Amino acid sequence: MTRRPLPEALGAAFSVREAREAGMTRWRTRGPDLRSTAYGARSRLDIARDPDPDRPPVARERDRVLARARELATVLSEHAFFAGITAAMVHGIPLPAHQHSEPWRRAASGPRELRPLVVGVHKPRSVVRRANVRGIHVDPALAPVVEVDGMRVTDRAATWAMLGTELEERDLVIAADHLIRIPRHPGGFRPPERAAYATRDQLTAAIGRRRGAERLRRALARARTGASSPRETELRLILVEAGLPEPKLDYDVVAPDGSFVACLDLAYPALRVGIEYDGSGHRTQAQFERDIAKREWLSDLHWDVVHFTAADFRGRRDPSVWITKRVRDAIARQERGKV
Template sequence: MWCDAAALILPAGAAISGASAAYLFGARILARGAAVTVTVPPPRRLREQERLRAVHQQLPHGDVVSFGGLPVTSPARTAFDLGRQVGRRAAIVALDALLHRRLVRADRLAAYAMRRSGWPGVALFTARLAEAEPLAESPMETLLRLLITDAGLPRPAAQYDVTTADGRWLARVDLAYPDLRIAIEYDGDHHRARDTHRHDIVRERRLKGDGWLVLRFMADDVHRTPDQTAQIIAAARRRSTAQGVSAVRVSSTP
């Protein structure tokens, strides 16, 4: 509704952009109550209002598409803008979400950025794109992964299908260290539902029966006690290494 309203006052050549564009494309990264972001190419100007944030920046014709009758920055331009924003973690959350929905591809985004080598923040965007993970299924999974790597731990594999030595499928885990048989799971609120909780218990039992260690974390572990969470994962890695854990056959989900 607010995007429809913003479109009514956009000057020619302007478009809905940033997290607002991502939201329209189906990437749920927009904060509740956030203002609509629009990009307005110079020399045109648009005054910001309470529910409207205006960015005045170049906007080539090819960077604008029509979506539901609204002018919106293309998926590539949307990713480029969000990947250059000030907050690194928010930028990578956005890139993960857009890549996961297959709105963009990492190689094409890299090529897109190269064609805009003189633009502000290109080096920043390129560095963040290297940290992005198309298999991440939620912003909290992304934040948990970044918590791990920011603590100096190896980057875990995302959305791994775990199979036994004889090829029997056991489960798909959010994050994993396959060589150490460590599964790292983020449990959102929906995991508290009775059926989901029951499924989680059965699933975890299968993994543990095959020699996997399962570490489960919630929002507070990521937002309130990140250092402690990283320490738990680091300690688990040390124990598994000391015990000489051998890997089961694990394959990533394409």
């Protein structure tokens, strides 16, 4: 028997009530082309299926959380909202791998089971009680709510502050760097693409008198504007913790005639030592050719640039030792060259 097509107006996720109002029968809402992870809600399987297994674990986990959150959002009451790690996933705030997953697997293969979605309500309302949901009470002053892609979530600053009891200090610094970054164009030839997701003052105000406040304050003191990725923040923290001076971030190298040469992820300008993190975006042919030209230009100006990839962060007992050694070696080479 041919199934009736789903009404396009329903979108990727919808409530059973919306489906019935759109003319779907009870049996059609139970069709094999639909799934349900929240009572009274449905998602299209052709849209909600598991993402490409070759994508990074963090990205795959976020896809799964977002699919489940969008479905749940169709049946949540208007005063409920996503909070904590679930809100961080919605906002795209970087988190450690498997942060929203249980520390065990239900089967020998396949992704880890997701932790319950965090759903908050402002006091004194009753917490949300549903399967696969962790309902929490939140002081209204500590949890301003915004709408993102049709979902009610705590704003970015409040969401970061809620992570104070969930994340280690270094991971909080990574998240803060992401929020306060102002994405600019290398060389400053054009205005920044957008403002920061949150200012340092907004993050400070969001800490308030909540649990984990001291850890949040320490992390915020270590946060810097200029890191374009979590790995760049990790590199900076590793170098500083090893006793090296704090490097400049997002540093423009200019030739003696004043022309722009290149922008480095991290740099020690006085020593002409640069540090670059080459992520997956450097795999394309066009980017590869730009990287070669960039290296030649910097070499002509006597810069020593150390490159790192994801491989430098995995497969080693302590990546910080290897990373610090390579940067120290570059600094030593440049200092010898000045003698």
